[in-house]
Amino acid sequence: MGGHLKQAHLITAQERLRDQVAHALRAALISGELQPGRVYSAPALASDFGISATPVREAMLDLVREGLVEPVRNKGFRVTEVSEKDLDQYSELRALIEVPTVAAVTRTATREQLEALRPIAEEIVTSARDHDLIGYLDADRRFHLSLLALHGNDRLVETVGDLRKRSRLYGLTALDEQGLLVASAEEHVELLDRMLEGDESAAEAVMRRHLGHVRKLWAAEG
Template sequence: MDQTDLSALQLPSYGEQASLRAQIAEALRALLITGQMAPGELYSAPRLAAQFGVSATPVREAMLDLVSEGLVEVVRNKGFRVTAVGDEELDAMAELRTLVEPPVMGMVAEACEGAVAEAVEALRPLAAEIEAAAGREDLVSYIEADTEFHLRFLALHGNDHVVSTVRDLRSRSRLFGLSPLMESGVIMQHVAEHEEMVGLALERDRPRMEALVRRHIGHVRAAWAGPPARA
């Protein structure tokens, strides 16, 4: 069985805030983000459990959570395989994000007053954390802050289906490992756009917000055109 050396696996320190299953799932997502678990490779729950220092049951449960998210698939009698996503599917996901996110963000900007404006202003620390994480090349923290920023922004429109759809698209499109993009400085080139989104929303500038979000998503798809070892 193909298996990348994951001997240094550690669980995030959430204490009692999350179940062991949730902690393992979060740790596995981090391995996917950083490319330490690669598309096409097989992983067994018992072996991962031994490396985490836990029993196989919560690892298997966590892997099934990732199956439901489309990040891995079950291989009968062998374990789990990391899902590979090719250019055609990436293009389809980027197209869907472009159809959904710009108009929704534009509507948030158009309605940005009162409580909405306060909620937008509260996103500034996240925008700063995105830039700080990119600056120190902390990919996992960058992804966590970036995802929270965009989903909280979209949630201000009030449509939970939009949020869940975008969450799923973002999760599935992070299967290749973004480390090369972080190390090359590509990500750092676009982090300031998050602060710009906050500013445009507070200015209630719907046209410029929509244009910025389209451009932002375009950066993401263009960046993924280059990573090696894609399906």
């Protein structure tokens, strides 16, 4: 019995490590440390992390399923190159989903539910001002997905989460250096204010403008 419990604990710890590595790899993809088109081996990355290759290989397989990397036989994993056409299509899909959903949530969400998102919106702005790109992306993801979750459709949230992963925010570092990231961050607070006012059309307009700015972020490195 004790042996089984110990084994379960080890599996949980291993899964946690896999998730931590996957998160670190996504951060490296976003920051440009791992570059599109380049092949990286699990043992080499594991050496950078100071851990064994197994959790790195497992984390890479998670990223394969998300479309972020692709396996290269006997070599490792190639970071997927995302074309301008891909980014346009991801952007169009996000707008088709998120703009009307924001209007629907404006109609149905309580003031308390919306106000609960304000600390996350403010965290996005703080991260942008502090040049904390990983913190920015994490808070940005939580804000958008939490807002969409208020609509009550889990599959919708999953779909947008997947689109976000596939369309990594290219050019984020350049935008931060140009001082343009804070303006994009502040749009989250503006969106929340329009929703709290119950103004569906204004909320839709802010979301459409925000997603347009996000698309420009992606293009900035092209």
